Amino acid sequence: GQNIDQPTEMTATEGAIVQINCTYQTSGFNGLFWYQQHAGEAPTFLSYNVLDGLEEKGRFSSFLSRSKGYSYLLLKELQMKDSASYLCAVRDSNYQLIWGAGTKLIIKP
Amino acid sequence: ETGVTQSPTHLIKTRGQQVTLRCSSQSGHNTVSWYQQALGQGPQFIFQYYREEENGRGNFPPRFSGLQFPNYSSELNVNALELDDSALYLCASSLGLLGPTDTQYFGPGTRLTVL
Numbered sequence: 001g002q003n004i005d006q007p008t009e010m011t012a013t014e015g016a017i018v019q020i021n022c023t024y025q026t027s028g029f030n031g032l033f034w035y036q037q038h039a040g041e042a043p044t045f046l047s048y049n050v051l052d053g054l055e056e057k058g059r060f061s062s063f064l065s066r067s068k069g070y071s072y073l074l075l076k077e078l079q080m081k082d083s084a085s086y087l088c089a090v091r092d093s094n095y096q097l098i099w100g101a102g103t104k105l106i107i108k109p
Numbered sequence: 110e111t112g113v114t115q116s117p118t119h120l121i122k123t124r125g126q127q128v129t130l131r132c133s134s135q136s137g138h139n140t141v142s143w144y145q146q147a148l149g150q151g152p153q154f155i156f157q158y159y160r161e162e163e164n165g166r167g168n169f170p171p172r173f174s175g176l177q178f179p180n181y182s183s184e185l186n187v188n189a190l191e192l193d194d195s196a197l198y199l200c201a202s203s204l205g206l207l208g209p210t211d212t213q214y215f216g217p218g219t220r221l222t223v224l
Contacts, residue, residue, distance in 0.1 A: 004151070031211070033212070033213075041217065041218075042111075042199055042215035042216060042217050042218050043152070043199070043215050044111070044215070045212050045213070045214065048212055087151050087152075089151070089152075091211070094165055095157075095164075095165065095211070096154050096157065096165050096167065097142070097152075097154060097213070098154070099144075099151035099152050099153070099154075100151050101149070101150050101151045102149075102150075102151050
């Protein structure tokens with residue numbers, strides 16, 4: 001079967017750095033996405049990785065290792081508004097997105 | 110704002126009824142996907158349409174059906190509603206099927222409650 005694993009919940013302090021990990025086992029790989037979802041709202045796109053390495057976009061960076069089936073999302077200079085769920089999703093060989101359950105990130109002052 | 114809209118925002122139905130949810134994609138986006146998201150879970154893929162044809166389907170029964178129209182709008186129909194169908198239903202549109210252009214942009218969702 002196909003599986004995406006993320007920690008259920010993480011807590012970090014405002015101004016700090018946090019890394020949210022995602023491991024995946026899917027039938028094929030056609031890219032990995034990270035989305036942010038605030039409670040009661042729709043997911044919003046953060047990043048896309050298809051090749052190994054680090055993609056940086058402002059305070060957010062995402063890393064991919066296809067051989068390890070592993071990705072992480074790095075959030076720097078945390079702000080209170082970053083409190084949200086972070087969803088990892090992998091596009092499989094059928095070009096369908098397989099989603100993790102999300103990591104709820106709690107930011108404390 | 111993603112340019113993707115959904116209606117209605119909230120909906121309450123009773124078991125056994127039928128429901129139609131609507132989505133309007135970004136202009137020019139040929140692909141629309143529908144997801145079901147239960148509380149505290151990630152989205153579950155229902156199906157995807159590309160240029161008005163179903164292009165993939167997740168593990169949902171046939172009572173979940175859809176349509177995509179030439180004007181970038183689409184529908185999700187659910188027959189014989191069950192209590193477990195209560196969830197947030199999301200549609201997402203994307204330009205294409207491959208590569209960075211398949212980044213999906215989500216609508217605000219329809220919260221369906223089945224009593």
